[in-house]
Amino acid sequence: MALKPVALTLNGSERAAFTEDGENLLDFLRRRLGDLSPKFGCGQGACGACTVLLDGAPVLACLILAETAAGRRIETAAGLAGAALHPLQRAFVEGFAAQCGYCTPGMLMAAVALLRANPRPTREEVVAAIGGNLCRCTGYEPIIAAVLDAAGHMERRA
Amino acid sequence: MARHRGRGFAAINYPIGMNLGGDPSQALVHANPDGKFTVALSSIDLGQGMKSVTRQIAAETLGVPVEDVWVDTADSDTGPHCMGSFASRGTHRVGNAVIAAAREARAVLLEAAAEELEVDAGDLVTDGRGNIHVRGAPARAITTMAAAQAAQFRQGRTVSGRGIFLIPLSPVDPETGEMTPVSCFAHAAMMVEVEVDDETGEVGVTDMQSAYEVGRALNPRLVGQQLTGGAWMGMSHALWETTEPFYPDRAHRPVDFSAYLMPGPGDLSSHHISILERPAPDGPYGAKGPGEMCANPVLPAVANAIWDAVGVRVDDLPITPEKVLRGLRAQGGARPRRRG
Numbered sequence A: 001m002a003l004k005p006v007a008l009t010l011n012g013s014e015r016a017a018f019t020e021d022g023e024n025l026l027d028f029l030r031r032r033l034g035d036l037s038p039k040f041g042c043g044q045g046a047c048g049a050c051t052v053l054l055d056g057a058p059v060l061a062c063l064i065l066a067e068t069a070a071g072r073r074i075e076t077a078a079g080l081a082g083a084a085l086h087p088l089q090r091a092f093v094e095g096f097a098a099q100c101g102y103c104t105p106g107m108l109m110a111a112v113a114l115l116r117a118n119p120r121p122t123r124e125e126v127v128a129a130i131g132g133n134l135c136r137c138t139g140y141e142p143i144i145a146a147v148l149d150a151a152g153h154m155e156r157r158a
Numbered sequence B: 001m002a003r004h005r006g007r008g009f010a011a012i013n014y015p016i017g018m019n020l021g022g023d024p025s026q027a028l029v030h031a032n033p034d035g036k037f038t039v040a041l042s043s044i045d046l047g048q049g050m051k052s053v054t055r056q057i058a059a060e061t062l063g064v065p066v067e068d069v070w071v072d073t074a075d076s077d078t079g080p081h082c083m084g085s086f087a088s089r090g091t092h093r094v095g096n097a098v099i100a101a102a103r104e105a106r107a108v109l110l111e112a113a114a115e116e117l118e119v120d121a122g123d124l125v126t127d128g129r130g131n132i133h134v135r136g137a138p139a140r141a142i143t144t145m146a147a148a149q150a151a152q153f154r155q156g157r158t159v160s161g162r163g164i165f166l167i168p169l170s171p172v173d174p175e176t177g178e179m180t181p182v183s184c185f186a187h188a189a190m191m192v193e194v195e196v197d198d199e200t201g202e203v204g205v206t207d208m209q210s211a212y213e214v215g216r217a218l219n220p221r222l223v224g225q226q227l228t229g230g231a232w233m234g235m236s237h238a239l240w241e242t243t244e245p246f247y248p249d250r251a252h253r254p255v256d257f258s259a260y261l262m263p264g265p266g267d268l269s270s271h272h273i274s275i276l277e278r279p280a281p282d283g284p285y286g287a288k289g290p291g292e293m294c295a296n297p298v299l300p301a302v303a304n305a306i307w308d309a310v311g312v313r314v315d316d317l318p319i320t321p322e323k324v325l326r327g328l329r330a331q332g333g334a335r336p337r338r339r340g
Helices: A025-032 A087-094 A104-117 A123-129 A141-157 B050-062 B090-117 B144-155 B220-239 B298-310 B321-330
Strands: A003-010 A013-020 A051-054 A057-060 A073-075 B003-015 B025-031 B037-040 B069-072 B124-126 B131-134 B137-143 B160-165 B185-197 B203-213 B270-276
Touching: A013 A025, A025 A051, A051 A104, A057 A104, A087 A104, A087 A141, A104 A123, A104 A141, A123 A141, A141 B220, B003 B298, B025 B050, B025 B090, B025 B144, B037 B050, B037 B090, B050 B069, B050 B090, B090 B124, B090 B131, B090 B137, B090 B144, B090 B160, B131 B144, B137 B144, B185 B298, B203 B220, B203 B298, B220 B270, B220 B298, B298 B321
Parallel strands: A003 A073, B037 B069, B203 B270
Antiparallel strands: A003 A013, A051 A057, A051 A073, B003 B185, B025 B037, B025 B160, B124 B131, B131 B137, B185 B203
16 A cells, blocks of 8 residues: 655644555544544544644544645644643633543544634533534533633633 | 423432442552552542542541552552442442551551651651651651651561452342342432423423432542533433334444434533432441442433323333334323323
């Protein structure tokens, strides 16, 4: 099988690796670039655990061919924290919005995209933004509350 | 065609740990050369907070700050035996094993400190902030780190402890069936409100009011988290989750997340939870286990609420729109139980 080089920007860094025909972006990020923050849940776009941002928009990495991400900008949960946790991460921690944690990276990225586009979302808008992300543990309520909490913090800081 | 409101109640007694007992868990505790403590367990934390709670229990028993305790559940091959993370048994069974192990380690720690301070170990107390001192004389003190290091490098002691908690397997009388099924019960009661659409058969839970009696809530935030998520799962079991039906045959059953339905963030119910604390005599610092019982009362309460709303009694879970519609058809339409 032919290997093809793919170069992209991952969390602000120029990265490149070889990909195989048909390899999806999730496998490319995890296996070729070593970013394990996006999770494999279902492999068919039903659970949202692999959510990453592609040029700022939330996408399901398991449904995107790695080749199509060439030259584009990818953001994952691994790139959220700087010297301190991202306000969303902090709100998730303080609000007990994670239990097993498997859905958390996807939830965070869906929420990041929401708050960038809409810094003051309503509860309904938060629900819609994470509507494609499954969580088995929390019952969603703590996650919704954490996103609203983070939005409040980010606005007060801005 | 209309949406009917109904209200249902359920109460449960939930047994903690394996029925009839016979489910041991072990813990090993030891001090490291830096004066911190490791608790080795094979009890897996799958997000419910096993590591946090056993860390608190170990720190409380040892008399050291919680930051000075590390819980290692990394390897169930090499760790001390545990029956497993199930039956809501973790806090209760493993917690008791941790107390036993930490007590033994604490006794050695105090002996080591006593030798350094040239006092009787029976006169020593811990302040929970990393110091050991003579009772009533805080100035005659040694840090837990110094005591642990003295034990390690001068006295040649292992500051360590072993713990096991076992409720022996109850015999069952073959004639009468008499047995002791369980030593510790948790309790819950719940009222739910539903809306039943008599055209589509859809049921929505609109409110839950619950009271959970969990012994002592060792970590109230973790208990609240568990109850919130678990009650959601109970709602999911009551109304959504199934690998059936499959028409016309089993080959068409759901096999993945896209067909296995669960309520999403748009299907939530408000839920007010009251946590009641009645410390259990045989629980670690009074704790029981909120693990599974958080889901259990939701199912019968929802079934009762549907009966209240439209008079359909479904005794087969989950209560899907299909079952509600079949029930409505069989009785010729909705028959709300409440009058006025």
